Amino acid sequence: MSIDNTTPVADQEPPKGHARIVYLGPVAPHWEIESEFGDRAVIEPFRERVLARLLLLPPHDPQFRRNRERVVRDAERENILLEWDLGVPEETVAS
Numbered sequence: 084m085s086i087d088n089t090t091p092v093a094d095q096e097p098p099k100g101h102a103r104i105v106y107l108g109p110v111a112p113h114w115e116i117e118s119e120f121g122d123r124a125v126i127e128p129f130r131e132r133v134l135a136r137l138l139l140l141p142p143h144d145p146q147f148r149r150n151r152e153r154v155v156r157d158a159e160r161e162n163i164l165l166e167w168d169l170g171v172p173e174e175t176v177a178s
Contacts, residue, residue: 106142113137
């Protein structure tokens with residue numbers, strides 16, 4: 084019997100944690116990362132990486148979209164349930 088390595092682990096296991104990324108407004112610091120559940124040993128390093136990527140970027144900055152995609156991929160790798168609260172409709176940020 085062989086193991087199918089093509090199925091992502093995230094589909095087989097429940098999330099290891101939760102992170103909500105909240106935009107605080109135009110004055111730095113712009114971001115806060117909240118967590119409802121998960122091991123601190125997983126959540127805290129993720130939180131530090133997110134803050135390093137987003138620290139000085141408001142959502143309307145062109146670099147934000149690229150860094151947001153990196154944060155999403157990081158959350159998928161770590162199997163963290165990710166939620167964004169930008170305080171504005173998503174269409175406004177995407178344009």
